[in-house]
Amino acid sequence: MGEREGAPSGQRTIRPTDVRRFQEHTGIKDEQRIIADARTDREAFAPLYRAYVTPVYRYFLRHVGSAQDAEDLTATTFSKALDSLDRYEERGSFAAWLFSIARHTLLDQQRRRRPSIDGAVPIEVLPDPRLAPEAQLVRAERIHALHGLIGQLPSDQREALILRFFAGLRASQIAAVLGRSEGSARMLIHRAIVTLRDRYLHEEQP
Amino acid sequence: MTSAEKEAEALDQFIEGALRSRLVAAAEGPPVDAATALVVNTLHAAALATVPDKEFVRELEARLLHRGHDATLIAPRPDRGWRHRLEVASTARGWSGSWWQRAAALTVIVVALGTSLFISLPVRAQLQRAACLIPRLGIRACDAPGLIAPNPVSVSRAGAKLTVAALLSSSGKTIMRLDIMGLAAPVGQLPAGPLRTTLNDTSGKEYPPADGWAKWVKPEDPQSISAVAVFTALDPSVRAVDLHVEEPQPVGSWAVRVPVSPVEATKLPRAYEGPQGATVEGITVRIASIAIDSEGTTVQVSARSAVAGRGIVNLANHQPVLYPLVLRDDKGREYRERARPQEALPRLEGPFTEDISFPPLATDARSVSLVLPFVTVVEETAPAIIRVPIAGKAAGDHIPLQADLRLGAYSFRVAGADLVEQPPGAPASLVRQQRGSWLALQLDYGDWNGGRKLVGPGVVENAHAIQSSLTSRDGVSQFTRVSVPLSEASDGEAVVTFQNARIAIRGPWKLEASVPGGR
Numbered sequence: 001m002g003e004r005e006g007a008p009s010g011q012r013t014i015r016p017t018d019v020r021r022f023q024e025h026t027g028i029k030d031e032q033r034i035i036a037d038a039r040t041d042r043e044a045f046a047p048l049y050r051a052y053v054t055p056v057y058r059y060f061l062r063h064v065g066s067a068q069d070a071e072d073l074t075a076t077t078f079s080k081a082l083d084s085l086d087r088y089e090e091r092g093s094f095a096a097w098l099f100s101i102a103r104h105t106l107l108d109q110q111r112r113r114r115p116s117i118d119g120a121v122p123i124e125v126l127p128d129p130r131l132a133p134e135a136q137l138v139r140a141e142r143i144h145a146l147h148g149l150i151g152q153l154p155s156d157q158r159e160a161l162i163l164r165f166f167a168g169l170r171a172s173q174i175a176a177v178l179g180r181s182e183g184s185a186r187m188l189i190h191r192a193i194v195t196l197r198d199r200y201l202h203e204e205q206p
Numbered sequence: 207m208t209s210a211e212k213e214a215e216a217l218d219q220f221i222e223g224a225l226r227s228r229l230v231a232a233a234e235g236p237p238v239d240a241a242t243a244l245v246v247n248t249l250h251a252a253a254l255a256t257v258p259d260k261e262f263v264r265e266l267e268a269r270l271l272h273r274g275h276d277a278t279l280i281a282p283r284p285d286r287g288w289r290h291r292l293e294v295a296s297t298a299r300g301w302s303g304s305w306w307q308r309a310a311a312l313t314v315i316v317v318a319l320g321t322s323l324f325i326s327l328p329v330r331a332q333l334q335r336a337a338c339l340i341p342r343l344g345i346r347a348c349d350a351p352g353l354i355a356p357n358p359v360s361v362s363r364a365g366a367k368l369t370v371a372a373l374l375s376s377s378g379k380t381i382m383r384l385d386i387m388g389l390a391a392p393v394g395q396l397p398a399g400p401l402r403t404t405l406n407d408t409s410g411k412e413y414p415p416a417d418g419w420a421k422w423v424k425p426e427d428p429q430s431i432s433a434v435a436v437f438t439a440l441d442p443s444v445r446a447v448d449l450h451v452e453e454p455q456p457v458g459s460w461a462v463r464v465p466v467s468p469v470e471a472t473k474l475p476r477a478y479e480g481p482q483g484a485t486v487e488g489i490t491v492r493i494a495s496i497a498i499d500s501e502g503t504t505v506q507v508s509a510r511s512a513v514a515g516r517g518i519v520n521l522a523n524h525q526p527v528l529y530p531l532v533l534r535d536d537k538g539r540e541y542r543e544r545a546r547p548q549e550a551l552p553r554l555e556g557p558f559t560e561d562i563s564f565p566p567l568a569t570d571a572r573s574v575s576l577v578l579p580f581v582t583v584v585e586e587t588a589p590a591i592i593r594v595p596i597a598g599k600a601a602g603d604h605i606p607l608q609a610d611l612r613l614g615a616y617s618f619r620v621a622g623a624d625l626v627e628q629p630p631g632a633p634a635s636l637v638r639q640q641r642g643s644w645l646a647l648q649l650d651y652g653d654w655n656g657g658r659k660l661v662g663p664g665v666v667e668n669a670h671a672i673q674s675s676l677t678s679r680d681g682v683s684q685f686t687r688v689s690v691p692l693s694e695a696s697d698g699e700a701v702v703t704f705q706n707a708r709i710a711i712r713g714p715w716k717l718e719a720s721v722p723g724g725r
Contacts, residue, residue, distance in 0.1 A: 042271045049267055057258040071262050078270055164221065165249040166256070171218055183211055189221070190214035193249075197241045 031094050039085050048094065049078060055095075056102055058166040063106055073109060077102045096176035099167055103159075103177060149199050153192050160188035217242070224250050337477035337506075338469060339497035340374055344561035345477045345506040351442035352376035352469035361462045366390065368460045370449060375440040376469065379416050380405065382435045382449065391456040392428035401433040402452045407444040413437040431457055440466065475499035477506065478722060484715045487657070488512040489581050491521065493719040494559060496574065503541065503567045505533065505576060507717070508559040511583065518558035519708065520582035529681035531578070533564045535571035535721075571721055578715040579681060582708060584664040587614035589705040594623050594645060597698030601627045601643040613707035616660045619650040629672045629689035644672075645700045646689040654680075657712040661685060664706025671702075682710045 037044035056077055061070035080101050088097060150158060156178070163174045175185040207215070220238050224246050238246070338348035348354075355373035362368075366388040373382045384401065400419035406412050414437065421433040440447065444466060451460040475497045483492025494508040509518050530543035541564040567574070590611040599605065605623040612618075624646045651660040662685030672689045690702055 046267065046271055049271065053263055053266070054258060058253055058256045061256055062253075067259070071258065071266075074258070075266050075270075078266065082270060161249070165225070166253045168225065168253070170222070183214070186214040186218045187210065190210075190217050193217060193242060193245055197245045 035085060035088060035094065038082070042082060045082065045085075052095065052098055053078070055167045055169075056098065058168075059099065059102055059162060060106065062162050062166045064109075069109075073102070073105055077105050080105065093173050093176065095167075095169055096173040099163060099169060099173070099177045102167075149196050152199075153195060157188050157192035157195070160185055161192040164189050217246075221246055221250075337495045337497070338474040339477055339499065339504050340372075340469075340474060345495045345497050345504055346374055347377040348374075348469040348474065349377050350468075350470055353380075353440050353442070353444060353466040354469055354472060354474075355464050356467050356472060359462055359464045361460065363460070364390070366458075368451065368462060370462060370464050373447075373464055373466060375466070378439045380413060380437040380440050382437075382464075384433045384435060384449075384451070385430070386432070386451075386457060386460070387427070387430045389429040389431070389456040389458075393423045393431050393456060401431070401435055401457075403433075403435045404450045404452070405435070405437045406448045406450075407441060408446050408448070409444075411441065413440065413447075429456070442468070475504075477504075478719070481719060483509075483717055484713075486713045486715055487711050489518065489583070489711065489715075491578060491581065491713075491715040491717060493574075493576065493717045494557075496719055496721060498567050498721065500566060502544065503533065503564040503574075505562045505564065505574070505719075506559060507562060507576070507578070508557040509581060510557045516586075517584045518581060519584050521558065521560045521578060531562060531576060534575050535567060536573040537568065537571060539568060539571070541565050541567065567721060573718060573720045576717045578713055578717065580659075580710045580712050581715070582661060582682075582710050585614055585707045585709060587612075587616075587664075587705060587707050589667070589703050590663075591701060591703050592620050592647070594647070594700045594702070595698060596625065596645065596692065596695055596700050599625050601625050607647075611704065613660070613663060613704060616651075616658075616707045616709065618652065618660055620647055621650045622648040624648075625692070626689070629687075643692045644689045645692055645695070645702075646687055647702060649684075649686050649688060651684050651686070654712065659684075659710040659712070661708040661710055663688075663704035664708050666690075667703035667705060668701075 031048070034044060034048055038048075053074065057070055057074045060073040060077075061067060064070055064073065077098070081098055084101070088094075150161065153161065160174055160178065163169045163177060164171075169177065171185045171189070172182045174180075174189075175182045178185060178188075180188075217238060220243070337345050340346050340348065340354060353373075353375040355370065358369055358371045360367055360369040366386065368384065368386045371383040371385055373380065375381075382405075384403075400415060401421050403415075404412060416436045416438055419434055419436050421431065423431050435449075446463055446465045449460075449462050449464060451457065453459070477495035477497035481492070483490050485491075489509055489511050491507060491509040493505055495506040497504045497506075507521050509521055511518055532543070533541040535541070544563045544565065562576075590613050592609050592611060594605060594607060596605070603625045605625070607620060607623045609620040610617060611620065625643050626646050627643055629644050629646055649662070651662065653659065659680075659682055661682060666688055668690040678684070685708075688702060688704075690700060692700060695701075
C-alpha cells in the first residue's frame with residue numbers, strides 16, 4: 001500500500017497498483033487484515049512471516065556474512081516487528097516497515113561490535129557460454145570478484161542494491177526504507193549496477 | 207525526466223523482469239547491454255541461492271507465533287550436534303545428516319557431466335630447460351627455436367566462427383587451442399578421438415598429430431565446440447601454418463592460416479625454474495617456474511602423486527577470489543592471488559600443473575614463499591547408487607530422505623531431496639534443453655577427518671547432471687547438491703550414480719623459490 005508523496009501525516013492514500021503489486025509479490029491478499037488479526041492472535045501473522053523470513057534472512061546474510069548472525073538478526077527483527085504491531089500504521093508498505101526495523105537492527109549490531117563480514121557470503125555464479133569448461137572455474141572466480149565489488153560500493157548504493165535484489169523490495173519500498181524519493185532510489189540502484197558493470201568489465205580485461 | 211532518470215527507470219524495469227522470471231537468464235522489459243544483464247542476473251541468482259535453514263525457519267515461527275514470544279529465543283542457540291558449522295574448520299567432528307548446510311560461501315559451478323570431454327592419455331613431459339609466460343597458455347617450455355602465434359586468428363562462415371586462440375610450438379610439440387562457435391545445430395554426442403584436423407606449413411609439409419588432445423562441448427552452448435589439437439613441432443623457419451578441420455555437420459570443414467613468430471622475437475617474460483618441493487601424504491608439490499613482468503607474477507606450481515589410483519585435480523584452493531593464496535617475498539611483503547588467466551590451456555601431460563597469478567613482484571625481491579593449504583585429488587572407487595521414489599511427486603515437493611553411501615573409504619549422506627523446476631544456478635539454455643522438473647539431492651560429506659575432507663563424487667554418471675558447491679572458510683568447495691532431470695527417471699524412480707571420490711588432502715605444502723635480480 002502506498003502513500004502519496006506530500007500527503008499530510010496520518011492521511012492514508014492507497015494506490016490500487018501498490019496493493020496489486022504486494023499481492024503479486026507475496027501472494028498474500030489482505031495484508032492489513034492479517035496485521036489487524038495478528039494484534040490479538042500472533043498465529044495470524046504466520047502468512048506474513050513465511051512471506052518475508054527468507055528476504056529478511058537474505059538481507060542480513062548479505063550484510064553480515066555469517067549464517068548464525070543472520071539467523072539471530074532475523075529472529076530479532078521479527079520479534080521487534082511483532083512487538084510493534086500495535087504501533088504499525090497503515091501507510092507505506094508493510095515490507096518497507098519491516099525492513100526499516102531490519103535495517104535498524106543491523107545498525108544496532110554494527111554499533112555494538114565490529115561487523116563480522118568476512119567476504120564469505122553465498123554467491124551464485126552464472127556460466128559464460130563463451131568459455132571452455134576449465135575456464136568456467138575461472139569465470140566463477142571472476143564473478144565472485146563482482147560480488148566482492150559490492151562491498152566497495154558507497155554505502156547508500158550498496159544498501160539500495162541489497163534491498164532490491166536480496167530483500168526483493170521495489171524502488172518505492174526502498175525509498176520508504178531509506179527515506180528517499182522513488183526516483184532517487186532507482187538512481188542509487190542504477191549507479192550501483194553501472195559501477196559494478198564497469199569494474200567487472202575492467203577485471204575481465206586480460 | 208532526465209535521460210539518466212529514464213535509464214534508471216528502464217534498468218529498474220529490466221530488473222523487475224529478471225526478479226519475477228523463473229529463468230534467471232530471461233528478463234522482461236527493455237533490453238540492456240550484455241554486461242549489465244550479466245550483473246543483474248548474477249545478483250538475482252546470488253540472492254536466490256541464499257535460503258535460511260529450514261529448521262531455523264520452522265523453529266522461529268513456532269517460538270514467535272505458536273508458543274508465546276520469547277525475546278531470547280535464538281540466543282544462545284543450542285548446538286544440535288548433527289548440524290555442521292562450516293565456519294568451524296579447526297575441529298574435526300563426526301558428521302551426521304543435515305539437509306542444508308550453513309554456507310560460508312556458495313559457488314555454483316556447472317559441471318557438464320555426461321557431456322563429451324575426451325582427453326587422451328598424458329605423456330610424460332621432458333624436463334623444462336627454458337620456460338616463458340605465454341599469453342593464453344601460461345608458463346610453457348619455450349626452448350629455442352620455438353614458435354608462437356602472436357595473436358588469435360578467426361574465420362567466419364554462415365554465422366559460425368572458428369578461432370585459433372593460441373598456438374605454441376616448442377619442446378617437440380605444437381599445441382593449438384580452437385573454439386568453434388555459433389554452429390547451425392547442436393553438436394550432440396561427440397565421437398571418440400581428437401578433432402579431425404590437419405596442419406601444414408606454407409611449403410606443404412604436413413605435421414602429424416601427437417598425444418595430448420582434448421575436445422569438449424559446453425553444456426550451456428551446445429552449438430559450439432572447443433578443442434586442443436596437438437601436432438609435432440614446426441620447422442623453425444615456418445612463419446605461417448594452415449589448419450584444416452574436417453568434421454561431419456554441424457561442425458563441418460574449416461581452413462585457417464595462422465601466422466607464427468619465433469618465441470625469442472616476441473620478448474616474452476622468461477620463467478625461472480624452482481627448486482625441489484615439499485612432500486606431504488605422498489604428494490610432492492614444487493614451484494616449477496616463476497615468470498615476472500610488469501603485469502604480474504605467474505607462479506607455476508606442479509605436483510606428482512606417488513599413490514596409485516589417485517589423480518591430482520587441484521593444487522590451490524577452490525576460491526582464489528574469496529580465499530586467495532598469498533605469496534610472500536624475502537622482504538616480508540605479501541602479494542594476494544588474482545583471478546587466474548581466463549584462457550590458460552589445461553596441461554595434459556606430465557605432472558599436474560597450475561599457473562597462479564599474483565601482482566608484480568617488487569624489483570628488490572630475491573625469493574618468494576607460498577603455502578598451499580590443501581590439494582584436491584580424485585581416488586578411484588566403485589559406484590554408489592541411490593534410488594529415489596518420485597511417483598506421485600511434483601515440483602515443489604520435498605522428499606524426506608536419508609541414505610548413507612560410500613565412495614571407497616569415504617562415507618557421505620544423502621540428506622534429502624526436492625523436486626524443483628530449475629536447479630539453482632542452472633543456465634536457462636540447459637534448463638530449456640531438459641523439459642520438466644529436476645530432482646535435487648542434498649548431500650552431506652562431513653568435515654575434515656584425519657586430514658582429509660570429502661569434496662564430492664569424482665563423477666555423477668547421470669547425463670546432464672548439475673552439481674553445485676558450497677565453499678567454507680577453509681577454501682574447500684564441497685559439491686553439496688546434485689540435480690538430475692526427471693526426464694531420465696523411469697518406473698516412478700530416479701536413480702543417481704556416483705563414482706570416485708574427490709578429496710581435499712590437508713597439507714600444508716610450504717614452497718620456496720629464488721628470484722634473480724636485474725629484472
